[in-house]
Amino acid sequence: MGESSINFAKASSAALQDQQLRGNFRRAMDGLMSKRAVQFADTAEWNGVRALGASVRLRALSKLPELLEKLEANCTRNGIQVHWAATTDEANAIVLSIMQRVNAKLVVKGKSMVSEEMHLNAFLEKRGIECLESDLGEYIVQLDEAMPSHIIMPAIHMNTKQIAHLFKQKIKEAEYTEDVAQLTDLARRVLRKKFATADVGVSGVNMAVAETGTLCLVENEGNGRMSTTVPPVHIAVMGLEKVVEKLEDVPPVISLLTRSATAQPITTYVNMISSPRKEGEKDGPDEIHLVILDNGRSGIYADEELRNTLRCIRCGACMNHCPVYTKVGGHAYQAPYPGPIGSILMPQVEGLEKRGELPHACTMCNACVEICPVKIPIVEIMGRLRSEAVHPGDAVRGAGSHASKAEAMVWKGWSMTYASPLAYQFATALLAKLGNAAPTSLPLLKEWTNVRTKPRFANRTLHALAREKGIPDV
């Protein structure tokens, strides 16, 4: 087993001990699931918009290289400067060089998961540039010196009381209060001052439209609009899969995204960013930069099955519905993208050596597949990655790194027995006679019997009973 497998087990174990955390997640996820269900109560409408959304994403992926070139051309024509980054190191370096050129000291950030993937805050802070998260959830997590535990609701692991204590401790002018409106107002006051003085705004991108060179950004707090319009320089970072072909592709994807993510028919703000400030315009940045990040995505793209991972529109609904995620929370995954999508994306981006255990953080219940708005076959990919982890190959980085001779032998022995009727019936008859004598100290049985009684082998197998009762054989 790889290094991270130990960490996931350890981190999830710690999370499971934390009753407060478990309660926070259970309540929050139950609420999100039922609110989402109301949004998609009309099955025919859900099937229709879902098929449309999936087809938009599939079409975009089917001509990804062409669309990216078109996006670059149209953005450039609009005055948006496009930069390509093969790795997160390259992306960070690009962002840094822009900031150094304008002598930036303070950056305000709208919410961006790609910037989490880049560990951008830590990178810039080491170089003396202050980064302030302006999305309320991200701001809370940043004050707490933690990572987001959910891609849409970064501070969902905390309750009001915990946030109240955090604010009192970390914000100078804070009076202790558990009043949500007062807490929000306090954060707003802190952030407003920063927006006015920030040198650069950094944001993510929900979708980039190839035919028009437009960057779409949905948000609820107005911080996205502030980050992208108030500072003189706006830098948007996006994964290369976020492109769609046409403007008309945007509405169905936004509708699926916001209803799946937060059960809103639409977010409070939908930003369509198409150029820097033009002459005579009163607001908007002087410069817009778009950093397009690969970071393993083109490798994923090369494999027809794995490519489906790139359909994702980052709504987070798979997390809300995952019975594993809702028990252990996002931090246990120790990854920018937790939950089901993270469990298939992270091993492909960072390699199976490091992330090979994540595809096993799943009971294959298919709850995520049932609600994924763009029909990603998450569980099939999970199974594929389990196979890649134990078989050498070149489709995924680190393939074969979790191979174990002992495990391979067990499955080989299993398949030889189960593929031979004679061997199978001999083995099962033996288990029916002697299986119950197995001590609970045996590996696997030990884990099982921690909270359960030992499974009891029946005296006679179904094969034997069927013969006795004269049920005809073939």
Next chain:
Amino acid sequence: MSHDGTTSRPDIERPESVYFFGTCLVDLFYPDAGMAGMELLKAQGVRVVFPQGQSCCGQPAYNSGYREEALKVARAQLDYFPGDWPIVVPSGSCAGMMSKHWPDLFKGEPDEARARQVASRVWELTQFLVQVLKVTFEDQGPPVKITWHASCHAQREMGVTDEPKALLRQLANVELVELQREKECCGFGGTFAVRHPEISAAMVGDKVADIENTGAKAVVSGDCGCLMNISGALEAGQKPVRGVHIAQFLKERTHG
């Protein structure tokens, strides 16, 4: 309806004979549930054939990443269902493996067409009882309060939704109290239960609490993996609730 909203499957005519695929878990741990399943079918006037050469659908190896080994075991099953009859399975999970995953597993293999043909004849037991045999039961048991746990693969791979509960509701003396989170996974997940025992324990813990809240005397389910997990946890926690397979429960209520 299955998870992508397509209707479960087209109706077929009532067959004269069916095959019964018992599954390896039923074979070793719940043979009474398997026998009950066959008797329920026979009671409807259908001839039941139990091929003695059968073993397992291959799912344990498939889900563990050992596809070649899964293929070997799946392939060994193909010979034993030669007639063109439906194959009835008392498990949504094994039925899902055969029906939905065999086509992928056999992709590009010389026997792909044959595997697809066998896969297309697979039915989950309750789905078959309701949709094809259109059974009606007369309850002969005493009043009892029960609850129902929906297996993940029955609902999301086989498109089984209301069929089992419709069968249980036919029983006059049975009060069915639904779980608050009926569709949530119980935490079994095959090797998941031993690979991540603490998370699995938390999941089955939530399931047990949900079951206890209903005040039911029995939790009925259609998959022996879930049952082994849930009953094991109920027993270990000394809860006075019995876990029982739906075939066995229906048989007890209707044939005494």
